[in-house]
Amino acid sequence: MEPKLRSLYSDQNNHTLDGVTSENVAELFNSTVMVLDPLTASPSALPVPTHGALSGSGHDRSTEPTLALPLSLQNNDVSHVVGVENRIQTGNIVKNISCLENVTKMQSTYGAWMGDAARPDDARRWLADHFSGRVIVEYQNVSSFQDGGRKLIDIERFYQGCGHLIYDGSLYFHKAGSNRLHKLHLETTRTNILTMENTGYKNLRYLFHNSKTYFKFAVDEKGLWVIAASSVNHTLVVARLNRDPFSVEAIIHTGYPAAKAGNGFIAHGALYITDAKDKKITYAFDLEKGIAVDASLDLRPADGILAMLSYYPKEQLLYMWDNRSVKICNVYFTPNEKELQNE
Template sequence: MAEKLLLEAEEEKKIRTLLNASCDNMLMGIKSLKIVKKTMDTDGSWMKDAASASPKVYFLIGSRNNTVWEFANLRAFMEDSTKLAGRKLILTVSWQGTGQVIYKGFLFFHNQGTSSEIIKYNLQKRTVEDRMLLPGGAGRALAYQHSSTYIDLAVDEHGLWAIHSGPDSHSHLVLTKIEPDTLGVEHSWDTPCRSQDAEASFLLCGVLYVVYNTGGQDLHRITCVYDPLGTINENDLPNLFFPKRPRSHSMIHYNPRDKQLYAWNEGNQIIYKLQTKRKLPVE
């Protein structure tokens, strides 16, 4: 019994050391939305580099592709209707799903045709910088019921993460912290958040927020929140819902630099502004 308690204490210390960034915000509401661009594509993702002050915008169409459009800034992205204003980058490997992220100049994505291989791609050299296999049955089932994504990558104030379903259908989500320089697994958590009825998720200050679509009046709501540190009590959270959209979100990703959500819904590229407050300190 004493040995078990010692191991649990060491594990908790490891987690607190891992999530030691100076970030104490928790989500309190989605304040508003701005439709930045409208396209005809149901699935896709768009983003900025989550760790850079660069204004460049990246546009990835579809759930299986190898082309990235790079725009100088948000204005160029908004005003472009032919993609001629964007720089066309053809990757040497293709992605699947809509869970891509750009972090520290590299594009991270789920390699098409593999169950769990993550690619770290150098956009400047247009070469594969590194690759890894996610453990724990990753990629065997869709991460979210209302999605084409098997492995969803995310970035927050603590760095790079992966979210995927467990090996069984309608199972719970698994959250994995990844070291972006070496592509090593730093830690994994089995969360209580179900894949069933889910459409997307994102991380903010080390906390996982999962968006569900049950087909009711409040179509898109965050009804499962997982905090590895245990500092957030779900009973203290307000009703977290998104403005009504006609279909499920293809992707929702948080950008820790501008504190906004970048989303894709029914061919619309959307920015959601957030309301946050300080969470309780870790004792």
């Protein structure tokens, strides 16, 4: 007999989501942010929902904002783009990755092993076993994982892939079979939902095929992001996210083919992508400047499945779920211009 799952939910009622319809979605698009043309990497203006328009309501479920990625970008004038001058700056670039010898053994080939990226002093760890499921396992610390002490959390819907994230007490994940991203607060059980139109989410058109992942959440020194694949041309797009309300601030088109990507992470405002076998980092893209950056870094020598690759900015550590083991790696950066001037 299967063990009874312990759920954090206090209300088991079914609630209707107040979805955004095609008739009223245009009313939400009344501010502009920087976007990059996938062919020329030149900045373009794209309206996205304002913060006020995306505010949630209700205790258990929020309104469901819908964001459509642009099928074509026509406006190359950035003179009226909000906040571009504040975001364009020289960032650090990864120069070396060095993994520790100690590893944590896992039972499954696929999964996500997570700490709270916003709370490095929180010793708890969360496990999403396999690339599909509806149970998250919480451990008080790494030792309790070894000892078997755990708490089971039924999130009441199936997640897909290995691209989840715990950030500031909330679980961010992709709901399987849909183009919906969920933010679940683990204490209050409040859920916010963001629908991403024009992104791949079915028919095995994965963002990262090796880990069966359609959407990959990431956090770095700049904030919260999600990586996806365009359903139009199957190239990588990155959305910069607001946490509250759960919404999209900006969309960046890299033009990089998803078919060539093994996995990826974001650090200091730059996207890093591995090759199809996940052995090397072969592509980097500065999300703030909108330009590709030279990148060629060894990541791992072994064959097999790399299920998870997640950067933790407060500790500058990279977590890898590699061949049924979780490795922790130190990430080293080149100094930026300001640091060089202070030397």
